[in-house]
Amino acid sequence: MSRRVVITGIGVVAPGGVGTPAYWQRLLSGRSATRTITAFDPSGFRSRMAAECDFDPTAYGLTPQEIRRMDRTAQFAVVCTAECVADAGLAGGEVPATRVGVTVGSAVGATIKLESEYVVLSDGGRRWEVDPGYAVPHLYDYLVPSSLAAEVAWKVGAEGPVSVVSDGCTAGIDALGYAAQVIRCGDADVMIAGGTEAPIAPITVACFDAIKATSVHNDDPEHAHRPYDVSRNGFVLGEGAAMLVLEEYEHARRRGARVYAEIAGVATRANAFHMTGLQAEGREMAEAIRVALDQARIGADRVDWVSMHGTGTKQNDRHETSAIKRSLGPHAYRTPASSIKSMIGHSLGAVGALETAACALAITHGAVPPTANLHRQDPELDLDYVPLQAREHRVDVALNVGSGFGGFQSAMVLCRPEAVSR
Incomplete structure (x- = not known):
């Protein structure tokens, strides 16, 4: 019989609340967290709204060096990981490191850092040939999506299967599905898995403007995203992350873990x-x-x-x-x-x-x-x-x-x- 997979820990960074309890209360409230974009000046764009996270990385334990090294996307994932591991009651060393893996889903990776660094290197877009002398040491990490999974693996000391799934807007589901399959086939007993994204940057907004996929209810941002409503005209871009602890069922039962x-x-x-x-x-x-x-x-x-x-x-x-x-x-x-x-x-x-x-x-x-x-x-x-x-x-x-x-x-x-x- 195939090994069963259960969720024993949840960590969330979301618009309207950081942490799983705040997230769940936001969802039950029926109130939207969308607003006019504050991350940059959106006045020149067709759609000027987003669901932004009120997120201070220092408040959630990230050091100045970690903040300098990590794009916002990775910061979300690492903070979520700390919450989900604590929620699952997994103490360090309880599970052999080689039996713990990581799978992270993301569609556009380190968008914010990549765009901001390009602006610097190209002198605001004026130079076709960029000057690498102005590049930050961590630019390669922003370019390569595997850095997201690596940061999570370092956070929990995972030495099992570690990977990234990047197939667009289904990446969060697919990363969790792949992680579950890793457990089912016996390659790991615990997987830290989920999705993370921080795409609220001019390049992303411009791309969705171009195909007219996002809402233009700019005069009423809180009520702009209207699925199934007769007046709907597109989605509102968001950001955030959720990382879950997936665990083999009998493994979770033996240690008395709560199963969601x-x-x-x-x-x-x-x-x-x-x-x-x-x-x-x-x-x-x-x-x-x-x-x-x-x-x-x-x-x-x-x-x-x-x-x-x-x-x-x-x-x-x-x-x-x-x-x-x-x-x-x-x-x-x-x-x-x-x-x-x-x-x-x-x-x-x-x-x-x-x-x-x-x-x-x-x-x-x-x-x-x-x-x-x-x-x-x-x-x-x-x-x-x-x-x-x-x-x-x-x-x-x-x-x-x-x-x-x-x-x-x-x-x-x-x-x-x-x-x-x-």
Whole structure:
């Protein structure tokens, strides 16, 4: 029998609150953390909003040298790692270092440092040939995504499998899925895994402006991200991270660890269709959901909540709504399906991990977060998107779905271990 994988620790840096308790309260509040961008002057951009983290690295124990060395993306991951390891009750040396691994998901890596260093090296973009004499010593670390996983591994002393997953907006789910597979196949007993992203920089905002993917409700930033609403016109960029402790089930039981949820099934598919376009039928996402449910040996009618991708673009909302109906059948109409991006924005490669954390917390606390800002549901979209207010609701099985540029479609099934016959 395949080894089972459970979540025993959660660490979060998110817009609206740092730390898992603050994150969960933000989600249950139904209040959005989006605002006009403060990280730089956004006045020249089409979309001028973001869901920013109020994050002071010194307040969370990072030294001046670590802050100088690490991009904000890595800082998020390291702070989350410290929280999730403490939350799991893992003392140093309790698990042999060679049985602990790391997998980090990120779409755009050290965007902030790469852009700011290019500005310096190119003299504000005036020089085509940059002067390397002005480069900081850590520039290579900003360029190579593996530095994110290395920083986390150094933090916990992990000497097992260490890797980065970078496949766009599904990277958070896929990194966790890969980490679970490492445990299932016996290469590790504990994996520190999740996603991290700090993309709020002029280059990122300009890219999404160019394809008109982000909202232009600049006059009302808090209510700009409106998944499934008839007035939606795109997502709001976000930042943040979630790192989770994944552990082999029997290993967790032997040490008396608290278990949030079991990762019972994970699958990813591609549409082989278009870099940014989605076909309305949602066949590829539906196939990923079917495979994940089959892997979990859980029927579609057992799903109690769907954590939706929910970007608030017309094509995505239609695509995933079709995929849920195609995969869950009539049960789709009885299943709450909401998007937390409406409150924390779209943090690209990190958001799938943040949504996975939300699934684990929903299973633990018996409540599902709402879709904020959903006042007038698009009549073409006919599921229960839990508008505006959180709902008390027993969740034994949660389904988390993600969609990313390049046509990636991922699904993860999480469950209460004792509630589902395995």
